[in-house]
Amino acid sequence: MKYFIDTANLDQIKEAHDLGVLDGVTTNPTLMAKEGIKGHDAVYNHYKTICEIVKNGDVSAEVTTVSFKDMVEQGKSLAAIHKNIVVKVPMTVDGVKAMKWFTDNGIRTNCTLIFSAGQAMLAAKVGAAYVSPFIGRIDDSGWDGLELIQQIATIFAVQNIKSQILAASIRSSLHIIKCAEAGANVCTCPLDSIIGLTKHPLTDIGLQKFMEDAKKFQ
Ligand code: G3P
Numbered sequence: 395m396k397y398f399i400d401t402a403n404l405d406q407i408k409e410a411h412d413l414g415v416l417d418g419v420t421t422n423p424t425l426m427a428k429e430g431i432k433g434h435d436a437v438y439n440h441y442k443t444i445c446e447i448v449k450n451g452d453v454s455a456e457v458t459t460v461s462f463k464d465m466v467e468q469g470k471s472l473a474a475i476h477k478n479i480v481v482k483v484p485m486t487v488d489g490v491k492a493m494k495w496f497t498d499n500g501i502r503t504n505c506t507l508i509f510s511a512g513q514a515m516l517a518a519k520v521g522a523a524y525v526s527p528f529i530g531r532i533d534d535s536g537w538d539g540l541e542l543i544q545q546i547a548t549i550f551a552v553q554n555i556k557s558q559i560l561a562a563s564i565r566s567s568l569h570i571i572k573c574a575e576a577g578a579n580v581c582t583c584p585l586d587s588i589i590g591l592t593k594h595p596l597t598d599i600g601l602q603k604f605m606e607d608a609k610k611f612q
Contacts, residue, residue, distance in 0.1 A: 395574045395580065397580075400583055402421045410588060416451060417580070419444050420562065421455060421456065421482075445475070455482060460486070465483060483504070484507050509532060514549075527539065530562075530564060560582060564587055
């Protein structure tokens with residue numbers, strides 16, 4: 395499973411990269427707004443900087459338009475920023491049409507706001523490189539996000555579908571482990587949830603004892 399970081403914060407992206415586990419980045423309008431980036435040039439420069447930090451990994455840049463025509467125009471311009479930009483498109487009727495256009499024109503897409511297997515199937519049908527089920531938001535609403543990952547993974551395996559399942563809206567380190575178990579190809583996570591994978595109380599206790607004993611022979 396690949397590890398993406400779900401943020402537009404450059405310090406966090408650098409930290410994940412320095413940890414050696416960063417395979418890519420996903421952003422969305424909420425995450426971009428959080429960084430206080432304003433205006434066309436600033437936004438495009440920010441995406442370019444993210445691509446340069448990630449080096450070889452994919453970076454999802456989301457359209458902020460809703461009509462087919464506007465999404466196509468904006469997506470073309472986002473894709474031109476860097477070869478690793480993947481255009482993030484919402485699961486709507488116009489979004490499906492736009493993803494088909496992007497596929498036919500050699501632009502890779504990540505279909506966002508996926509909350510059902512049918513949505514994932516349709517995104518895959520029009521050639522989305524990634525489909526992004528939002529598992530945390532499903533859990534928040536009293537359903538089981540991981541069940542959706544399992545269902546999509548089963549359908550994609552049975553049907554030999556090549557789109558990658560990108561588990562999004564991750565809330566914890568346990569979500570990452572469960573997504574790997576359920577068959578996600580990619581998990582896009584907050585930095586804390588990735589760092590959380592390093593933690594175990596027995597590791598801390600064991601390390602403390604080793605350090606104490608090390609003093610006895612140094
Ligand atoms: O980037 C899409 C997704 O990961 C959003 O997560 O935490 O806003 O539900 P969240």
